[in-house]
Amino acid sequence: MDVTERAELLVVGYAVRTTNADEMDPSRAKLPAQWQRGGAPGAFAHVPGRTDENLYAVLTDYESDHHGAYTQILGVGVRTVPRLPEGMVAVRVPAGQSLTLAARGPMPQALIEAWQQVWKHTESGGSPARAFTTDLEIHHADGADLYLAI
DSSP, X not given: OEEEEEOOEEEEEEEEEEOHHHHTSTTTOOHHHHHHHXXXXXXXXXXXXBOOSOEEEEEEOOSSSTTSOEEEEEEEEXXXXXXXXXXXXXXXXXXXXXXXXXXXXXXXXXXHHHHHHHHHHHHTTOSSOOOOSOEEEEEETTEEEEEEEO
């Protein structure tokens, strides 16, 4: 994992509150439905002011660490937020230094393996330590890039 400076970003999308433990149990997992909704063709076509074609997953409002609840917003990057489409929220991802990790290969397995590497780093007391404020996944044609707040 490398340390990178990341620019501020505004994201508009769908929010869910979950835990990693819930996501490991298919009967309680909320993220697959969120991804099915947000990953559908044209899911964000009505969002004005998009900055690119990437999908962004913002992980924020951490209750504690990777064992606690957090909110994930799946959406698109925008320049401004004049009026939110119904059922969507807006979140500002502040600029700052981040631990970065690339997830490449068949999804979602490559993303799962990347997060397992992140959890190992956290559990082992890896440096720099995660801040558990606002993390970001940027999903694009080549895979996904993770930006973890430090």
